[in-house]
Amino acid sequence: MTVVYDPASVEEAAREQWEAGHCFEVGEDPAKDKFYCLTMFPYPSGKLHMGHVRVFTISDVIARYQRMQGKHVLQPMGWDAFGMPAENAAIQRGVPPARWTYDNIDYMRGQLQRLGYAYDWTREVTTCRPEYYRWEQWLFTRMFRKGLVYRRNAIVNWDPVDQTVLANEQVIDGRGWRSDALVERREIPQWFMKITAYADELLGELDRMPGWPESVKTMQRNWIGRSEGVELSFEVPGESEPLVVYTTRPDTLFGVTYMAVAAEHPLAQRAAAGDATIAAFIEACRKTDATEATFETIEKKGLPLGIEARHPLTGEPVPVWVANFVLMGYGTGAVMAVPAHDARDWEFARKHGLPIRQVIAPADGGAIDVAEAVYTERGILVNSGAFDGLAYEAAFDALAGHFEALGTGRRKVNYRLRDWGVSRQRYWGAPIPIVYCDECGAVPVPEEQLPVVLPEDVEFTGVGSPLRDMPSFYETDCPSCGRDARRETDTFDTFVESSWYFARYACPDASETMLDDRVHYWMPVDQYTGGVEHAILHLLYSRFFQRVMRDEGLVRESEPFRNLLTQGMVLKDGAKMSKAKGNTVDPQALVDRFGADTVRLFMMFAAPPEQALEWSDEGVQGSSRFLRRFWTAVHEHLAAGAPGELCPESLDERQKNLRRKTHQAIQKISDDIGRRHSFNTAVAAAMELLNAVSRFDAAADDSGPLGRAVVREALEAIVLMLSPIVPHICHALWQSLGRDTLLVDEPWPSYDASALEKDMIELVVQVNGKLRGRVSVAADAANDAVLEIALADPNVRRFVEDKAIRKTIIVPGRLVNIVV
C-alpha cells in the first residue's frame, strides 16, 4: 500500500479544518496563562519576499510551540501601510497610493494564509485606515498639552531642482535620485516628540530586560549615549554672548588651542558677512546631505574666522575656526579643541599647523610625544597650573567646582539621543492634527474633530505633497477662535504608526478609545520577532510610546516587549535578496511547487534564526525529500500492522536503544525550541530520530508488536515535535495514525527519564590534550577505576609509557586527560 504525499491537498485540508474550527481566534480568558507572540508587521510592498517568510515562520513556530505548552496564544497580523513606496508606485504607474496599498494587502493576506500561519485574522490592523491613525492623532494632541511635543527648525535634504525634501534614501552620492542635483541642507520648521524626557528611564530599564539580546541593549545604550561632563563658557571679546561648549574631558582644558563652530553658527555667519572666502566656505558646507555617516567621513575642513575667544582659566586668546565637522543643532554648535588628547582635533591641528599642547601624562610615568601621536587615555594633569598632578576624577571635580563657584560653568549630564522629529513633507501618511491660526498660533485639533482624514482620491505627481495644493484639505477654521486658519499639511513619520500597533491588536475594534481594558490582559508582548535593522529606531520609539501611553493611563506596563528575537537576513550568493540585484526568489513559486511545509522547513533548518540565511535551491529539494521520507515512513509503519502495548520492561536491547533515542530527541528538541530558539538543530535531531527508525526497521523483517510500539512512539513524537514547523503534514499524519483529536490541540510530549538511562558510557582519553583513545566505562565508575581503564588502552599506553604522569584531569562523563 502506497499513499503518495501530495502537499497541495494535504495543506488545503489542514487549512480548512483550522478555519472551520476558528482554531487561532482567541478572546481574553483570565483563567488561562496568556502568550502574546508578535512579529514586526510588514509593509505591504506588493508580494511576500523570503525575508517575510522567514520571520513569520520563526514567530509561527514559537506561537504553535507555546500553544502546545498549554498557553492561551495570541498571534495577530496587520499592515504597516503608510510609506514612500506607495508614493513611488503612484508616480510610476499612476495608481493612487491608497488603492495600490489596499490591493497589495489583499494579495499578501492570501499569501500568508497559504503559508498556514496561526494568525487571529479577526484582529487585523491596517495603519492607513482613519480608525487606526485617529488614535495617534489623538495621542499627539494629548502630548501637545503636556508639552511633550514642540515645533522648531530642523535640517532636511533639499533638492534645489525638484524643489522638494528628500529622504536620506533618495540621496545618492550627495545628489537627488531623480534630478541628479547636488543636495543641500535646509532648515524648515518641524514637529518633535520629547523622547529625551524619557532618556534616563529608557536607559536604566535596559539593565532589567533579560529577554533582550545583549547586542541590542548595547546598541540602545550607546545610542542614548549618556555622558557626564561640564558645560562652560569662553568669552569672546566684543561679543555679548560667550561661546558655550560641553566637554566630557574638562581635565584637558589647559590643552585647548583652538575652537570650532558650525557653518550655521551666528559667529560664522557674522564673519562671513565681511569676508567672501568665509562666505564661500560656509556655502560649500551646506552642500552636503544631512546624514551622520556622510558628516563623519567627509574630509575635515575649516577656516579661521579671525575671531579670538578668551581661555576661561589662562585668559590667553584662542582662535575660533569655522569647521564642516561641527553641526548646529547637535549640542551648542561649538566645540573646544584639544589636539594633544583628541584624535579628530589632533588630525585637524596637524593639517592646519595649529599648536598641540600636552596636558595629560600617562599615569604609569611612561613617556609620550603628542607631536607624533595623539594620547587619548586618562592620566595625570601636567602643564595645567594649579591642577597639575591630579588624576581624571579629581581634576574633573576641581575644575567643575571652580566654574560652578564662578557661575561660568556647571556639571551636566548629556545625551547623544535627540528628540524625535516626526514631520514629513509627504502625502501618504497620517496628517499631523494641528491648525495654524494667525491669532492663536499652532492649535491642536480638538478630540471631537478627529480624525483628520487623509483624502485618498488625489492626483499624485511626486513633486511636493498634494495636500499643499488642496484648499479643501488645508482651509479650515481655528478650533480656538473660529477665524480662518490653515491646517498642517505635513504627515507623521511612519515610525509613529509602528510605535503602538502592538497594543492596538488587543482591542482593534475599540471605537471610543485608543485602547481598552483588553490591553491589560495581553500586554506586554511575550515574544517579539523581527529584523536586527530595527534594533534602535523602531524598538526605541516603541519603548518611548509605551511610556507615553502608560503616563496617559492607557497601559500599565512600561516595557512593551518582554523577549526579543532579532532574525537575520535572507541572502543569495552572499548578498541580500533585492530587486536591484536581481537575486530574488519568489516564495510563491516555491509554495506552488513544493508546498508551504517544505518552504517552512527549509527556512528553519538552513540557519539559526539570528544569523543570515544563505538561500539554496538544492537545500529546498532536501527539505522536500525529508518530508516525503517522513510521510512514507509513517505509512509503511501503518501498513506493517498494529502496534502492541508499549511495555518498557519487556524491551530487548535494540528496542531499548530506539526508545532511548526517542526520549533523547524529545529532551533535545524541547530545549532547542523552547529555550534556545535553535530551530535548525531541532530539525536535525528530528531527522536523526527518523533515520534511527529507518535503520531499526531495516535491521529486522518484522519487528513484532512490541517493536512496532516503539516505532509508533518515535513517529508520534516526531509528528508532535515537528508540527510547529511543518503543521500541515503533521496534521494529516496525526489523523493517519488514527488520532481523532486536532493536532493543534495536543500537548507537547515529555520525555521519560528512565528511558534515557545507560549502563556504559564512552569516555575520550587525551594525553597532553591530544586525543589518543576512547574507552567504555560504567556510568557510575569511580575516578580511580576510570583512570585505570584509560591507562590500559594500548594506544594511550604508547604515549604514556616511559614518562612520568604529572597530572590527570577527569571531566565526569566526558574525558580523561593525562599530562606527562
Added chain:
RNA sequence: GCCCGGGUGGCGGAACCGGUAGACGCUACGGACUUAAAAUCCGUUCUCCGUAAGGAGGUGAGGGUUCAAAUCCCUCCCCGGGCACCA
C-alpha cells in the same frame, strides 16, 4: 568615521558553561534498482602521510592565557547591519 554582529570542509551549518572539531542536510563520486531517465535505497566525502593500525596539520591572520581554545584576552584583516526622512 562611530556603534553592534559575523568569519569553521566543495556549500548551509553543528560543537549550548574552556573538554572528542565537522552532528544534520546539500553537492560530488561509487554502487543497487530500472529498457532508460526520474524517483528511491546503500556507501564514500576536512587536508596530507600510511595497505592498515595509526600519525601530522586544521576553525580569517598574528600573538597570549590554560592540562586543554572554534570558544577567553590583545592586535590586525575581511564581510554584514545601524547611524536619526527606507521600512
